[in-house]
Amino acid sequence: xxxxxxxxxxxxxxxxxxxxxxxxxxxxxxxxxxxxxxxxxxxxxxxxxxxxxxxxxxxxxxxxxxxxxxxxxxxxxxxxxxxxxxxxxxxxxxxxxxxxxxxxxxxxxxxxxxxxxxxxxxxxxxxxxxxxxxxxxxxxxxxxxxxxxxxxxxxxxxxxxxxxxxxxxxxxxxxxxxxxxxxxxxxxxxxxxxxxxxxxxxxxxxxxxxxxxxxxxxxxxxxxxxxxxxxxxxxxxxxxxxxxxxxxxxxxxxxxxxxxxxxxxxxxxxxxxxxxxxxxxxxxxxxxxxxxxxxxxxxxxxxxxxxxxxxxxxxxxxxxxxxxxxxxxxxxxxxxxxxxxxxxxxxxxxxxxxxxxxxxxxxxxxxxxxxxxxxxxxxxxxxxxxxxxxxxxxxxxxxxxxxxxxxxxxxxxxxxxxxxxxxxxxxxxxxxxxxxxxxxxxxxxxxxxxxxxxxxx
Amino acid sequence: xxxxxxxxxxxxxxxxxxxxxxxxxxxxxxxxxxxxxxxxxxxxxxxxxxxxxxxxxxxxxxxxxxxxxxxxxxxxxxxxxxxxxxxxxxxxxxxxxxxxxxxxxxxxxxxxxxxxxxxxxxxxxxxxxxxxxxxxxxxxxxxxxxxxxxxxxxxxxxxxxxxxxxxxxxxxxxxxxxxxxxxxxxxxxxxxxxxxxxxxxxxxxxxxxxxxxxxxxxxxxxxxxxxxxxxxxxxxxxxxxxxxxxxxxxxxxxxxxxxxxxxxxxxxxxxxxxxxxxxxxxxxxxxxxxxxxxxxxxxxxxxxxxxxxxxxxxxxxxxxxxxxxxxxxxxxxxxxxxxxxxxxxxxxxxxxxxxxxxxxxxxxxxxxxxxxxxxxxxxxxxxxxxxxxxxxxxxxxxxxxxxxxxxxxxxxxxxxxxxxxxxxxxxxxxxxxxxxxxxxxxxxxxxxxxxxxxxxx
Numbered sequence: 083x084x085x086x087x088x089x090x091x092x093x094x095x096x097x098x099x100x101x102x103x104x105x106x107x108x109x110x111x112x113x114x115x116x117x118x119x120x121x122x123x124x125x126x127x128x129x130x131x132x133x134x135x136x137x138x139x140x141x142x143x144x145x146x147x148x149x150x151x152x153x154x155x156x157x158x159x160x161x162x163x164x165x166x167x168x169x170x171x172x173x174x175x176x177x178x179x180x181x182x183x184x185x186x187x188x189x190x191x192x193x194x195x196x197x198x199x200x201x202x203x204x205x206x207x208x209x210x211x212x213x214x215x216x217x218x219x220x221x222x223x224x225x226x227x228x229x230x231x232x233x234x235x236x237x238x239x240x241x242x243x244x245x246x247x248x249x250x251x252x253x254x255x256x257x258x259x260x261x262x263x264x265x266x267x268x269x270x271x272x273x274x275x276x277x278x279x280x281x282x283x284x285x286x287x288x289x290x291x292x293x294x295x296x297x298x299x300x301x302x303x304x305x306x307x308x309x310x311x312x313x314x315x316x317x318x319x320x321x322x323x324x325x326x327x328x329x330x331x332x333x334x335x336x337x338x339x340x341x342x343x344x345x346x347x348x349x350x351x352x353x354x355x356x357x358x359x360x361x362x363x364x365x366x367x368x369x370x371x372x373x374x375x376x377x378x379x380x381x382x383x384x385x386x387x388x389x390x391x392x393x394x395x396x397x398x399x400x401x402x403x404x405x406x407x408x409x410x411x412x413x414x415x416x417x418x419x420x421x422x423x424x425x426x427x428x429x430x431x432x433x434x435x436x437x438x439x440x441x442x443x444x445x446x447x448x449x450x451x452x453x454x455x456x457x458x459x460x461x462x463x464x465x466x467x468x469x470x471x472x473x474x475x476x477x478x479x480x481x482x483x484x485x486x487x488x489x490x491x492x493x494x495x496x497x498x499x500x501x502x503x504x505x506x507x508x509x510x511x512x513x514x515x516x517x518x519x520x521x522x523x524x525x526x527x528x529x530x531x532x533x534x535x536x537x538x539x
Numbered sequence: 540x541x542x543x544x545x546x547x548x549x550x551x552x553x554x555x556x557x558x559x560x561x562x563x564x565x566x567x568x569x570x571x572x573x574x575x576x577x578x579x580x581x582x583x584x585x586x587x588x589x590x591x592x593x594x595x596x597x598x599x600x601x602x603x604x605x606x607x608x609x610x611x612x613x614x615x616x617x618x619x620x621x622x623x624x625x626x627x628x629x630x631x632x633x634x635x636x637x638x639x640x641x642x643x644x645x646x647x648x649x650x651x652x653x654x655x656x657x658x659x660x661x662x663x664x665x666x667x668x669x670x671x672x673x674x675x676x677x678x679x680x681x682x683x684x685x686x687x688x689x690x691x692x693x694x695x696x697x698x699x700x701x702x703x704x705x706x707x708x709x710x711x712x713x714x715x716x717x718x719x720x721x722x723x724x725x726x727x728x729x730x731x732x733x734x735x736x737x738x739x740x741x742x743x744x745x746x747x748x749x750x751x752x753x754x755x756x757x758x759x760x761x762x763x764x765x766x767x768x769x770x771x772x773x774x775x776x777x778x779x780x781x782x783x784x785x786x787x788x789x790x791x792x793x794x795x796x797x798x799x800x801x802x803x804x805x806x807x808x809x810x811x812x813x814x815x816x817x818x819x820x821x822x823x824x825x826x827x828x829x830x831x832x833x834x835x836x837x838x839x840x841x842x843x844x845x846x847x848x849x850x851x852x853x854x855x856x857x858x859x860x861x862x863x864x865x866x867x868x869x870x871x872x873x874x875x876x877x878x879x880x881x882x883x884x885x886x887x888x889x890x891x892x893x894x895x896x897x898x899x900x901x902x903x904x905x906x907x908x909x910x911x912x913x914x915x916x917x918x919x920x921x922x923x924x925x926x927x928x929x930x931x932x933x934x935x936x937x938x939x940x941x942x943x944x945x946x947x948x949x950x951x952x953x954x955x956x957x958x959x960x961x962x963x964x965x966x967x968x969x970x971x972x973x974x975x976x977x978x979x980x981x982x983x984x985x986x987x988x989x990x991x992x993x994x995x996x
Contacts, residue, residue, distance in 0.1 A: 101921075102891070102895060102919060102921060105918060105919075105921075106915070106918040106919055190939070190940050192933070192938065192939070192940065196929060196933075198939055198940075200956075205951045205952065206921065206951055286951040286952070287951065287952055307764060307951075307952045307953075309952075325974070327974065328973070328974035331974050331975075331976050332974055332975075332976060334976070335976025335977055335978050335979075336976070338978075339976065339977050339978045434559070438559060456971070458563070460967075460969050461562060461563040462559060462562075462563055464558075464559060464562075464663065465967070466967060466968065467967070467968045467969075467970065468967060468968070468969050468970075469969070469970045469971075469972070470969070470970070470971040470972065471971065471972045471973055471974055471975075472653060472970055472971070472972030472973075472974065472975045472976075473975060473976040473977050475976065475977035475978075476649070476653075476970055476972075476975070476977055477968075477970075478977075481649065481977070481980075481988065482647070482649070482655055482968070483647050483649065483655075483988065483990035493965075494662045494663055494743040494744065494764075494965050495662065495743070495744055495764045495766075495952065495953040495954075495965060496764075496952040496953040496965075497952075498965050498966055498967065499657075499966070499967070499968045500968075508950075508951050508952060508953075508955050509955055509956070510917075510922070510923060510924070510925060510955065510956070511923065511924045511925070511934075511939070511956045511957075512917050512924075512925050512926075512927070513924065513925075513926045513927070513929055513933055513934075514913070514926075514927040514928065514929070515926070515927065515928045515929030515933075516785070516928055516929075517782070517784065517785035517788050517789055517928055517929065518788075518789075518928075518929045518930060518933070519788050519789060519791070519792025519793070519796065519929075519930040519932070520792055520796050520930050520932035520933055520935075520938065521792050521795075521796045521932075522792075523938075531938065531940065533940035
């Protein structure tokens with residue numbers, strides 16, 4: 083790892099060169115580098131915590147001046163119980179994952195002795211931009227080395243001392259490994275982000291890990307693809323045939339398990355037929371958990387007549403903007419979906435339209451007893467994740483069984499939904515022959531392609 | 540298909556809305572629409588050819604004024620033998636391909652009764668920008684409908700009359716089908732490209748089909764991903780242990796089979812040890828086919844002493860720029876790769892460096908008898924396609940057995956190399972449960988995820 087005061091362009095160019103060496107290293111060489119990083123960080127715990135304490139000291143002053151939020155201070159603090167050990171364990175966890183490089187997913191005989199193979203290979207150079215959390219360096223360096231990608235890391239200024247300490251240790255650890263030192267570059271110069279975002283000749287993919295504003299900024303400025311999502315406006319639609327207990331459990335979990343998460347629910351759509359039956363149970367459970375409900379007129383009227391006075395007094399009226407807001411807090415917007423007795427699917431279609439118009443294409447769920455209704459909902463909703471009778475909170479790389487999570491993507495190309503190591507791969511085609519030319523094929527008397535599917539060996 | 544004089548924004552918005560309906564249509568509905576388009580175009584052959592004749596009339600005048608190249612006129616002419624029938628057959632061929640939508644490629648039990656599934660789904664709205672060839676409309680409309688993507692088509696002004704005629708026929712054919720009319724939009728307003736390239740809220744992917752300048756323009760201006768390649772600077776490296784006949788056959792085919800293609804070879808790198816043995820045979824065969832050779836000093840000296848006078852007189856000296864030039868013509872640059880007897884892999888590594896620096900990451904080949912050398916080359920070269928002992932001309936969707944080709948991508952994310960229908964897909968996750976919430980899992984006493992891999996059913 084280079085702790086670079088070089089220009090963004092120099093950092094990016096040397097990362098690109100190193101990426102080609104990294105791409106040719108076998109699994110054991112990359113795993114050995116991860117072991118070396120793990121052990122070196124464990125040995126340097128005290129130095130790193132001392133550096134982090136210096137960051138915290140400055141942060142405390144900024145916080146007292148009102149320049150820094152308490153939540154950023156919390157994220158910055160590496161001395162919190164278990165945090166350092168979690169960082170070390172994270173390296174071991176990534177090391178234990180299957181090697182994502184060189185997986186063959188297509189083999190075709192084009193002709194006798196002319197064999198085509200498609201296999202995974204690293205993307206090249208990743209630019210990872212993150213904010214306060216210093217342990218992200220170790221996490222990202224592990225993911226990059228495991229996936230044989232070079233990485234340029236750009237961190238927030240609050241954690242400069244911690245970054246420098248961690249990167250110095252990683253740099254030293256890499257010296258004893260086969261992974262080129264320039265594979266992981268830390269850029270500490272101020273305001274280098276925009277310059278980096280233009281270097282599409284060297285940088286292949288940007289992964290912003292931080293606030294919505296950071297992601298939006300990258301999406302607007304980057305000359306290369308950006309992996310991630312800016313907003314997480316998730317909705318749940320309660321259909322007329324929903325099970326009441328299920329609706330209560332799923333909505334309460336989706337809203338209250340971790341309200342600040344991108345996969346928490348922000349809007350509940352409820353079929354008009356059940357606003358007097360299921361909705362009061364859902365609303366009552368939410369209010370008991372401290373959730374503020376912003377209701378459209380029909381749902382507010384229904385709830386007012388069913389909820390006990392102390393709860394109904396807490397109801398608020400929804401403004402239009404509430405249905406386009408990611409609250410990231412214990413606030414939920416509720417909209418009634420009217421139905422047409424002549425068209426049994428009209429309500430589902432209205433819910434789909436609402437979600438496609440107001441949502442952020444992240445994760446949306448339906449509660450229904452009918453597979454046909456669930457299928458219609460899942461086909462119509464234009465989101466990365468469509469859930470049936472379960473919490474939106476399951477949208478997560480670890481929960482999906484990917485072993486790690488690079489981020490959650492709402493992109494329409496490359497990777498979508500929770501992204502594991504596979505999202506840091508692209509494929510290449512290898513064709514092996516014994517002298518064939520294309521002019522030998524087709525026409526009258528020419529050879530014919532066999533296009534025989536071969537087993538993946 | 541709408542023949543729209545609407546604003547680019549209106550066209551894009553209505554394409555987006557239609558795309559959600561299209562995404563829910565079953566295979567047979569999309570195939571029926573392709574049949575209807577095929578039959579309607581066959582019936583309207585005379586009207587379309589009459590419209591094309593009007594385009595040709597105008598083009599002839601522009602050509603006489605020197606404003607239009609003869610090659611564009613050739614591409615514009617739909618009345619050339621077999622062209623109309625090929626267009627019709629192309630629709631049938633796309634119809635016959637397997638449905639790319641809804642293919643399940645991952646099924647995991649997260650817990651009993653909580654089943655995760657990843658499946659392919661259409662990307663949404665494609666913007667296809669193309670130049671003179673009017674038959675591309677039918678081809679692209681077929682690919683879009685088959686893959687359940689809406690498409691906005693923007694054609695070159697030379698073929699306006701042909702486009703209008705074909706699109707009117709397709710529009711009428713779609714009226715009798717379940718495919719929404721707005722799914723295929725033809726934009727004929729002048730200079731609408733830049734406006735369309737900014738509409739990332741409606742358009743998910745741009746596919747430019749035309750000149751390098753068009754592709755570069757899209758890459759620079761588009762706010763959404765661009766699928767394709769601007770340059771095709773392909774190289775072949777002849778290693779010291781190459782078979783002479785194989786080298787001759789592969790290089791001659793790669794250069795002369797179709798010199799204007801993106802997968803034709805532009806640079807040959809040759810190991811110093813074989814510039815007096817293999818290279819003269821390769822050079823002689825190329826010159827006999829009319830290829831002009833631009834040689835570095837060592838290869839020129841060697842060839843001058845081995846080739847007959849009439850051939851050696853035709854040799855040219857290479858300038859630096861020749862090794863960064865996509866000639867698209869019967870011109871080839873030749874560079875000698877020096878070797879270090881102490882390091883048997885140094886020559887391969889030099890060839891790799893040359894290709895990664897000067898090439899366009901499209902298709903590069905090695906001629907060698909050694910699998911180890913081929914593997915080293917393939918791992919080191921940063922290209923979509925790496926070929927061993929066969930012509931670069933095999934880089935092609937039809938030849939790879941994909942049934943159709945949307946284009947060839949040098950992108951590092953999403954799709955790379957020849958792109959078939961699979962490149963017009965993204966995936967979605969569907970999770971089905973029976974009321975589970977995330978708070979039930981983990982911690983002490985919480986449920987554990989099973990993460991059991993299920994067969995793809």
